[in-house]
Amino acid sequence: MLKSIIAILFGLSLLTACGGGNSEAEKEPETNTETMAEENNEATLSIDGNDQMQFDKKELTVKAGQKVTLTLTHSGTMAKSAMGHNWVLLASGTDVASFAEKAVAAGEANDYIPTEGNAVIAHTALIGGGEKTTVEFTAPAAGSYEFICSFPGHWSMMRGTLIVE
Numbered sequence: 191m192l193k194s195i196i197a198i199l200f201g202l203s204l205l206t207a208c209g210g211g212n213s214e215a216e217k218e219p220e221t222n223t224e225t226m227a228e229e230n231n232e233a234t235l236s237i238d239g240n241d242q243m244q245f246d247k248k249e250l251t252v253k254a255g256q257k258v259t260l261t262l263t264h265s266g267t268m269a270k271s272a273m274g275h276n277w278v279l280l281a282s283g284t285d286v287a288s289f290a291e292k293a294v295a296a297g298e299a300n301d302y303i304p305t306e307g308n309a310v311i312a313h314t315a316l317i318g319g320g321e322k323t324t325v326e327f328t329a330p331a332a333g334s335y336e337f338i339c340s341f342p343g344h345w346s347m348m349r350g351t352l353i354v355e
């Protein structure tokens with residue numbers, strides 16, 4: 191008699207557990223879909239430049255059409271005039287060496303961004319040690335895009351690839 195009561199109680203508790211599980215399973219897909227939609231529309235990137243003339247990342251990845259927010263941090267202490275950093279995203283097929291020459295010619299007054307031509311997809315301001323700057327742009331079509339720091343002499347060390355999926 192006692193055994194059968196325990197068996198019934200055990201059976202009821204299993205049913206309750208199953209019922210609870212089902213209602214949770216029904217709620218989850220909605221939440222996941224919303225989260226994924228936001229992730230697909232926006233991308234947040236960060237990259238760091240230091241006094242050793244180095245970016246901490248050689249590769250960044252986003253998806254085509256995403257609204258990208260990139261924050262450049264200068265973790266060094268040197269002044270902008272001596273060790274300035276920016277983050278410049280170049281159009282496909284840009285000759286980086288000749289672009290860098292134009293950037294130097296543009297001068298510090300223009301943050302070493304050429305005032306003519308359409309080689310620049312997006313760029314941050316030029317900053318010195320301890321500073322931080324953010325740029326927002328829309329990710330271009332799928333492909334690989336080079337990014338550099340266009341401060342004189344930096345591009346050969348400070349360069350990397352933005353991969354757009």
Ligand code: ZN
Pocket residue numbers: 239243273274275276339340341344348
């Ligand atoms: Zn630099």
